[in-house]
Amino acid sequence: MHHLLLLFLFLFHLATPSSAAIDTFIFGGCSQPKYTPGSPYETTVNSLLTSLINSAAFANYNNFTLPVATYDTVYGLFQCRGDLSNDQCSRCVARAVTQLGTLCYASCGGALQLDGCFVKYDNATFVGVEDKTVVTKKCGPSVGLTSDALTRRDAVLAYLQTSDGTYKTFRTSAYGDFQGVAQCTGDLSPTECQDCLSGAIQRLKTDCGPSPWAEMYLAKCYASYSQSGSHSRPNNNGNKVSFVWFVGIIFVS
Known part of the structure; x- marks a missing residue:
């Protein structure tokens, strides 16, 4: 070749992507297992997601592994599109985390893809695993x-x-x-x-x-x-399509 x-x-x-393009919703999915609100697992998930947001101000990719007391572990990562600035990446990850918190409230795992970034967390190992x-x-x-x-x-x-x-x-x-x-x-x-x-x-x-x-x-x-001129991404209209994802649901705009 x-x-x-x-x-x-x-x-x-x-071209430098606009905020609207960066924030466009692509898909999201949540695991079926739930955690108890107010539990150590929730505290750890919140700490992990906060770490992802803070790290996005300095890099376009990172992953974290946090223990939950002595009986569980939470894994998480974010990935920003390679043409985003640190500021754009940080804003995108923060928005993705906010949407993920609403979409996957009390879910042990969740993933969300915006046009500009991807965020995922789970208590099953996925970091470094090809899928x-x-x-x-x-x-x-x-x-x-x-x-x-x-x-x-x-x-x-x-x-x-x-x-x-x-x-x-x-x-x-x-x-x-x-x-x-x-x-x-x-x-x-x-x-x-x-x-x-x-x-x-x-x-x-x-x-x-x-x-x-x-x-x-x-x-x-x-x-x-x-x-050129063939495709303009539509606004997020909330249309939903079923899809199994680690025993979860995918929502597609």
Whole structure:
């Protein structure tokens, strides 16, 4: 594939995202097991989520593990989109934590993805574990792309899928009128990240076909592409779609 990449010019800088785009709700899920309000578990969850917010002011990824007395442990992580500033990341994580507290009140585990950041906590170990479960996907209309358009789209996806000799959890590319974004969570190894992104990109092609835009979110990574003028993310209208997630429910805007 390296000889093909020489034919294309890829752009690595995207426009600074607006607050509205950063805060757009993508999905959320909660575990069925509940904890008792006012219990040590709740105190630990609150401490962990606070730590995630504070850490987001200095980094776009971090994870924490906190013990609950002597009988349990809570794991948590956040991941911001790679093009966000520290201030944007911190605001996004704070908003995600607030929404997660409402959506998953008293749940032992929960996860929430906004356009700009992802937050998850649970008492089951998930940090450092690859997970390619499809959480949610969105496909544009099957209008059919011309062969030239498909070539441009595939070139964008091919670059997102290549490591380019360096390890990057966040990747962007553009060719002609197509743009693409891909990212995996920072707890994955380079090999796991590559495997996850390759899986997400392959699912984009097989599940969405010749669509002018598509988004694929797996549990530990995502990939998306769009043709200029083909896709504008809708406002969060509260539409819900059932989805099993660690015995939970997924809500999709």
